[in-house]
Amino acid sequence: MPHKIVVKTLSFKDHTDTQxxxxxxxxxRPVQAEELETLRLLVKETIVTAFGPYNSEAxxxxxxxxxxxxxxxxxxxxxxxxxxxxxxxxxxxVA
Numbered sequence: 001m002p003h004k005i006v007v008k009t010l011s012f013k014d015h016t017d018t019q020x021x022x023x024x025x026x027x028x029r030p031v032q033a034e035e036l037e038t039l040r041l042l043v044k045e046t047i048v049t050a051f052g053p054y055n056s057e058a059x060x061x062x063x064x065x066x067x068x069x070x071x072x073x074x075x076x077x078x079x080x081x082x083x084x085x086x087x088x089x090x091x092x093x094v095a
Contacts, residue, residue, distance in 0.1 A: 024089060031084040036077055037070070038093055039084055044068045046095075 031039050044064060052060055066072070076082055087095035 026094070027088040028085055029088065031077070031086050033077070035086060035093075036074060036084075039086055040068055040070065040073045042086070042093055042095070 047064070047068075048060065055063075077084060086093045
């Protein structure tokens with residue numbers, strides 16, 4: 001069963017300098033087998049964005065090849081006691 005959480009963003013000013021804020025409603029759901037590739041690519045993109053600037057290209061390439069290849073990621077998904085979740089904003093996976 002999906003869980004809904006409200007994530008309130010920080011206040012910001014729009015292009016007209018008007019103070020704005022936004023509330024986002026995310027659906028948090030367990031990953032299903034058919035969503036595994038979506039999860040793998042989303043996590044891989046997040047890792048590259050977060051850690052890529054602080055590591056050499058060779059180190060990142062080796063890490064990604066080991067940890068995010070479809071076979072290894074599928075094995076993790078099938079491990080007993082391991083649970084993966086995706087957060088959806090509407091129909092779009094965002095986290």
